[in-house]
Structures are given as C-alpha cells and as structure tokens.
Amino acid sequence: MARSLAKDAIPTGWKYDLLDKFATRCSGHTPSKSFPEYWDGGVKWISLADSFRLDQGYVYETDKEISEAGIANSSAELHPAETVVLSRDAGIGKSGVMAVPMAVSQHFIAWKCDNSEKLNSWFLYNWLQLNKAEFERQAVGSTIKTIGLPYFKKLKIAVPPYTEQQKIAQILSTWDKAIITTEQLLANSQQQKKALMQQLLTGKKRLLDENGVRFTGEWQFKSISQISKRIQRKSDGEDHPILTISSLSGFVRQDERYSRYMAGESVKNYILLKKGEFAYNKGNSKTYEFGCIFDLDSYKSGLVPHVYVCFKLHQGLSHRYFKYLFEADYLKPQLGALVNTGVRNNGLLNIKPSEFMNTKVPVPSFDEQEQIADVLHASSETINKLQLKLDALKQEKKALMQQLLTGKRRVLVS
DSSP, rough: SOOOOOOGGEEEEEEOEEEGGGEEEEOOOOOTTTOOOGGGEEEEEEEEEGGSSSSSSSSSOOSSOHHHHHHTTOOOOOTTOOOEEEEEEETTTTTTESSSBEOOTHHHHEEEESSSSSHHHHHHHHHHTTTHHHHHHHHHHHHSBBBOHHHHHHHEEEOOOOHHHHHHHHHHHHHHHHHHHHHHHHHHHHHHHHHHHHHHHHTTSBBBBBOOOOOOOEEEEEHHHEEEEOOBBOOOOSSOOOOEETTTTTTEHHHHHSSSOGGGGOOOOOOOEEOOOOOEEOOOOSSOOOOOEEOOOOEEEEEOOTEEEEEOOOOSSSSHHHHHHTTTTHHHHHHHHHHHBBBBBSBBBBOOOHHHHEEEEOOOOOOHHHHHHHHHHHHHHHHHHHEEEEHHHHHHHHHHHHHHHHTSSSSOOO
C-alpha cells in the first residue's frame, strides 16, 4: 500500500512504484442540481447510492444519470469502459470495473488502465479487493470517514509483467464465475423456499400423506397461549451463557455480538431458557419489522433478557413446523396491528406479553405439520449446502489472491 516494500520483498521481474506511474488517476464531481438539464441525460454516474453494486466485478447500472451538459459544466469526467473505481467515503474500499463509459461523484477515485503494456484493469481490481481492509484503516473523520486525495498520490503497487497480470486476472476470474453462479443458485433456492413457505404455511397448497393421499382436514387456528406454556423461570445460579437474539442469526452470545456482556448486575432478572424453547424479541429490525421469534437450538440453556416473551410448545405439536412458521414471519400482520405507539425509547415495540400470547397460528394435524416441515427442511438443507460452498469458494479465492497478487506464487506464461 502506501507503505514501502523492502527491496527483497519485490518478486523477480516485478516493478514497484507509485500506482500513478502505471495508471491515470481520475476524480469525479457532482454537477449542480440547480440545472435540471445537467441530469437524466443518459450518462451513467456512480454515486454513493451505488455502493451495493460494487465488489461484484463489473458495474453495469447506476442509480442516477447525468448529461453531457452536466459534464461540460462541471469537473465531472466521462471515463471509458474498463476504468477501475474505488469508494473513498461511505463503503470505503469497495471497488468495481465500469462495464460501459461512466462518470463518478467526488466520493470516488478512478484509474484508467492501458490494458496493453503497463496495467490490466482486472489485476488492479483484484489488488484493490485484496487490500480493502487497509483502505478501511486509512479512513479518517469524526462523523463521516474518508480517505484524502494525498493518500492516493503516494499509493504504491507491485506489478508483474503485463502477460503475467493477464494470466493472474484470468485465473481469478474462474473463481469469480464460480462464485457468481453459486450466488445465483443460492438466491434462487432462497426464493423457492420463500414461495414454498407462502404456499404451505397458509394451506394454499396441501401435501400428500404417507399413503399418497392429499391432506384435506380443516386447519384450526389457536392462540400461542393455547399451544404453549409461557416460560418465566429465573436463573438457577449455574453458569449459563448470556444470550441475545439477532434477527439474522437467531440466538448468539451477548459478549460475541457486543464484545462484552450488556447485562451487568441485572442478570438476576434474566429468564433461563432451555433447548427447544422459543423466545419472542420485540425489537424491530429490517428483517422482522415487528420482532422475531427463534428457538434455542445451539445451546443447552441460556439466560435471555426478561423483556423477551418465552414459551414452550405443548406435547403433540411439531417443533419444526412452528419454527418455520415463525421464520416466515407469519405473525407480522397481527403484531403490526398491536403496535399502538410505535417504538419505545429503548427500541422495543409496545406489545404486551399477554397480547403476543393471544396471537393466533394455524394448526393442521400433526402428520401434516411434519410433512410441511420435511419439505421446508429439505429446502433449507439445499440452501445451507450452497452457502457452505459459496463460503469455501470465497475463502479459496482470497487465499489465491494473497499468493498470486504478491508474487508468492508465480504463474506460467506461455
């Protein structure tokens, strides 16, 4: 990065110098919004609103467009396709490669590569990806962190001969293609599971029983209090992990999520939850607008905040069925109707435990509950396998980048 490499750390045949010596560094600008004619003119313009489009290789689309007049009357520039772009503000260190000519806002740095002798765009893109953490460390600022332009003027890079750059980029693109394919398969599987949940957990689609006959029995609708017993037991004095619910991950250790225990002396008021029991966290999130319900699965027991509404299903009910029902946010309309004063100051929805326990859920026969759970379990297993494959591919690529982009592992060039 901006720090110097020792001479013996530079691979044989590689050149080590300022990045500006290998590529043309460009900046960006925002045309005046006082002139409508500077906007919506067909020139794609990368701004902070496009942060989610970065770190995925090519950037094809942008949230906003500017016009040729906007470029002519500002410091904005139209950069050619294959220009490499990096965010120096929000989403610091995220990068991409322009698929078509584009302009950028002042929140980005762009590099035009010759792609013939000095520097390959995809070698640079992968190098930026490898060093993303370093860019994040360089950001300064009290409210909005940013990397100043002087840093990029001093930024150094070690590059191999151009043909070796091409080969390295080609090898890494193989992993990129595998990652993209797996991501698409994962997204499709997640959508399929979501569709299955909407069909199966509402009774719109009925499955076949073990004899191949379609279930026809009428579903009952019962309150949570009718199908379960509320749990309010206090700590037994034994050593139990202090847990909290993450809307994305379910139960996690409080010290792992917050780097420390938040409970302090108040742990005596916490509820002792045991494996297989459920808890409703009435904190709102992007994933679950009116709170989420998870079962304790990865721990034998744990202490959870007393504001959680905890309950244990009665015998004769499929635990897996209700787990999927709550995962699908089945209670969302009912919980939404209960919220009368929005979010309290502590971030919790104003829903009383008794109100939650009175919400109703569909209760098919036990056999149908199990059949539904079997189908959704199979769908979940497919998703889990794809996620593991995706994680492995990303780790493999990261290790390969570390080897290839530093010259620790050399490639043969024919």
